[in-house]
Amino acid sequence: MVAAIAPLLIAALSLILRLFDIASIKTLIFDEVYYVDGARDLLAYGVEVDQANPEFIVHPPIGKWMIASGIKVFGDNPFGWRVATAVVGALMILLIALIAHKLFYSPLLTALASALMALDGMTLVHSRTAMLDNFLAFFILIATYFFISRLYMWSGLFLGLALATKWSASYFIALFGVIALYRVFSHYTGRDLIIPTLRRAIAFAVIPLSTYLISWWGWFASDRGWGRDHSKNPITSFVYYHNQILNFHTNLTDKHDYQANPWSWLILGRPTSFFYESPKNCGADSCSQEVLALGTPLLWWLATIALAIVIGFWIRSLVLRQRDPAASIIVVGMAAGYLPWFFMQHRTVFSFYSIVFEPFLILALVYCAKLFLQTQGKKGGRAYLYAQMTLGTVVILIAMNFIYFLPLYLGLSIPYSDWVAHMWFKSWI
Structure with a gap:
């Protein structure tokens, strides 16, 4: 009973x-600006502008509508900026x-998945920062749930x-669509x-594309949007604008202090x-206040080992x-969320993009927990009890590792010496 209500x-x-x-x-931090x-x-306008002029924007609008x-509801203030991503971050715990x-049919493992998600610093930082990646991960998680449930139309939405x-x-x-088509060709002739x-094509082509186009309704309805005046035909202007966005993303090579391979x-x-x-408010001569998008180290390092094991079992x-x-779903999620970035070695990229595949890392750890419990369960009740105690x-x-780094996740002011103690590696500075 406790395990069943634990995620809530x-x-x-x-x-x-x-x-x-x-x-x-x-103040606005990092890409919140x-x-x-x-x-x-x-x-204000239904479209993004630079004062009265069109503004070149390189990301679609839904994430910004979520912030909006x-x-x-709460006003143009720091709480209003960040409350939507905080709510979404909590909902992601229920989603995982x-x-x-769905994957493991175990109240204990379900509770474990939600606990691990809650104890990850990367998800906490994203859930307190008004950026797009947390919303992206949120929608991907919902789509994954519907995909596992074979509700493909909802997944496509x-x-x-x-x-x-x-x-x-x-x-x-692309990957969900290919897998869905493979299932069709495996069962029908x-x-x-x-x-x-046709149904799969609608689910993974027509519905996503239609949803995407509808999200730009403000751009179509306004004459202020970037590239809107390129042609009298709005579709031509839309394609022209998107070619410019694509060119921006493929040629983003500016050096950044925090870019990460x-x-x-x-x-x-x-x-x-x-x-x-x-700041000067920590009670010490020198203070530090940082918000660091760092996954809980012990969690991520264990999950990385677990991922290797999962890949082995998948093969x-x-x-x-x-x-x-x-x-399969763990490997697919990692492949879609992680592998593409390896083909962009020239591009400026950041480690916080990993929030999109972080839930699949969590699931990899839960997968290995299931293997461990099953193996020990075959040895008898006492071995299974010890296995549960080990997982606990x-x-x-x-959790202790998470609490240790909590000042960096919450942006608390701490003595500089304490901040240095949290910098386990030079590359974290």
Whole structure:
């Protein structure tokens, strides 16, 4: 019973933590300067502008509309900027619980998934910062749940919302679509292929694309949008604008202090500092206040090992032609959310992009927990009890690690010497 209601309790407590002093930093931090400004424009004009002039914007509008919803309800202030992402961050804990339940059918493992998500610093930082990536991860998680449930039309809708937040959702659309088509061709032949194939095409092409186009309604309805006057035909102007966006993304090579090669993301080689100041309010001669997009180290390092194990079991299932839905969805999620960045070695990228595949890392750890419990369960009741105690100990250690880094996740002012103690590697500075 406790395990069954645990995700609700964990999500509620996590929402409190996400909202705790969320407005303490009064200024816009990191990329909030772009997205909060965009949200303001959307509320005022329905399209993003630079004063009275068109503004070149490189990300679709849905994520900024999500930020705008908080501003609309709570005002144009730090709380209003960040409240929407805080709520979404708490909902993601429930979503991963639903996915874990679908994959593992265990109240204990469902509770474990939600607990691990709640104890990750990367998700906490994103849930307290008005940026797009948390909304992207949120829509991807919903789409994944519906995909696992074989509700493909709904999956396509939320993939469309993800695409209308950031283009990197396109990799999930492609992989989910290919898998859905593979399932069709594995079960049908001849004329029986026609209807299911059309349905999958609607789910993973028509619906996402339509959702994406609708998200730009403000641009179509206004004459202020960037490139809107390129042609009398709005579709021609829209394509022209998107060619410019594509050119921007493919040629983004400006050096940045916190850029990080994807090879280093899993081991937290170069976390992104969203905010840093040296205030005078910590009771010491020298103080530091930082918001660092750093995953909980112990959690991420264990999850990286777990991912390697999952990939091994996934390959084994392919060789033996055995179905392993849990391993498959983990591998697909990692492939769509992580692998594409390796082909952009020339591009400026950041480790905080990993929030999109972080839930699949969590699921990899839960997958290995299931293997461990099953193996020990075969040895008898006492061995199974010890296995549960071992898992509990691991969760406690992860929680302690999370609490240790909490000042950097919440942006608390601490003595400079304490801040230095948290910088375990030079690359974190």
